[in-house]
Amino acid sequence: KNEVEQSPQNLTAQEGEFITINCSYSVGISALHWLQQHPGGGIVSLFMLSSGKKKHGRLIATINIQEKHSSLHITASHPRDSAVYICAASNNNDMRFGAGTRLTVKP
Amino acid sequence: NAGVMQNPRHLVRRRGQEARLRCSPMKGHSHVYWYRQLPEEGLKFMVYLQKENIIDESGMPKERFSAEFPKEGPSILRIQQVVRGDSAAYFCASSPTADNSPLHFGNGTRLTVT
Numbered sequence: 001k002n003e004v005e006q007s008p009q010n011l012t013a014q015e016g017e018f019i020t021i022n023c024s025y026s027v028g029i030s031a032l033h034w035l036q037q038h039p040g041g042g043i044v045s046l047f048m049l050s051s052g053k054k055k056h057g058r059l060i061a062t063i064n065i066q067e068k069h070s071s072l073h074i075t076a077s078h079p080r081d082s083a084v085y086i087c088a089a090s091n092n093n094d095m096r097f098g099a100g101t102r103l104t105v106k107p
Numbered sequence: 108n109a110g111v112m113q114n115p116r117h118l119v120r121r122r123g124q125e126a127r128l129r130c131s132p133m134k135g136h137s138h139v140y141w142y143r144q145l146p147e148e149g150l151k152f153m154v155y156l157q158k159e160n161i162i163d164e165s166g167m168p169k170e171r172f173s174a175e176f177p178k179e180g181p182s183i184l185r186i187q188q189v190v191r192g193d194s195a196a197y198f199c200a201s202s203p204t205a206d207n208s209p210l211h212f213g214n215g216t217r218l219t220v221t
Contacts, residue, residue, distance in 0.1 A: 033209075033210070035212075040214075041196060041214065041215050041217070042212070042213075042214040042215065043198060043200075043212035043214075043215070044212065045209050045210055045211065045212065048209045048210075086149070086150065088150075093140075093155045093162060093163050094152065094163070095140075095142075095152055096152075097142075097149045097150040097151070098149060099148075099149045100149060
C-alpha cells in the first residue's frame with residue numbers, strides 16, 4: 001500500500017463542473033502539498049497546508065489531520081484546468097508523492 | 108525574479124555515457140531538492156542539498172549517481188554510465204529555508220537513454 005493514495009486516478013469533467021480530488025496518507029506529516037503538473041511537464045506548487053483550509057481563486061484545499069485526509073476542489077472548472085494533480089506529504093525534508101490524478105475538463 | 112531554472116530541457120544520451128543535469132535555484136534559495144519521475148510513475152525523492160552539503164541522499168541510487176551544490180553555480184545531478192532505466196524526467200525544486208517552506212519547481216530535464 002502506498003503511503004500517499006489519491007483518488008480518482010483519472011477524472012473527466014464538463015466545463016463548469018465542481019471537481020474534487022482526494023488524498024489519504026499514512027505517514028506522519030508536517031505539511032501536505034498539492035501540485036499541478038501541466039501537459040508540458042512543468043510542476044507548479046498550488047498549496048501547502050498543515051491544517052484547515054486554503055483558497056486561491058477557484059481552487060480550495062482542505063485537510064483533516066485526524067483522518068489523514070486532504071481534498072482539492074476546483075469550482076467552475078475550465079479546460080485550462082486539465083492537468084495532473086499530485087498530492088505530496090512532507091515531513092521536514094522527506095516528501096512522499098501520490099501517483100497523481102489526471103483531470104480532463106471538456107468544453 | 109527568475110524561477111528555478113533547469114537545463115537542458117531535453118537530454119539524449121547513449122548507454123554508457125554520462126548525463127549532467129543542472130539546476131539553478133530561485134534567487135535567495137539555498138535548499139535544493141532533486142526528484143525523479145519514471146515513465147507512468149509518480150515522483151520520487153532523490154537528494155536534498157544545501158550549499159556545499161548533501162543533507163539527505165537516501166533516495167539516490169548508491170552507484171553511478173551523484174549530486175552537488177557548490178558555493179558558486181548551479182546544483183548538478185550527475186549520472187555516470189547511463190542505462191535505459193535511467194530514462195525519466197528529473198525535477199529540481201528549491202526553497203529558502205528547510206522548515207516546510209513552499210517548494211518552487213523547475214520545468215524538469217527529460218533524459219532519454221538510447
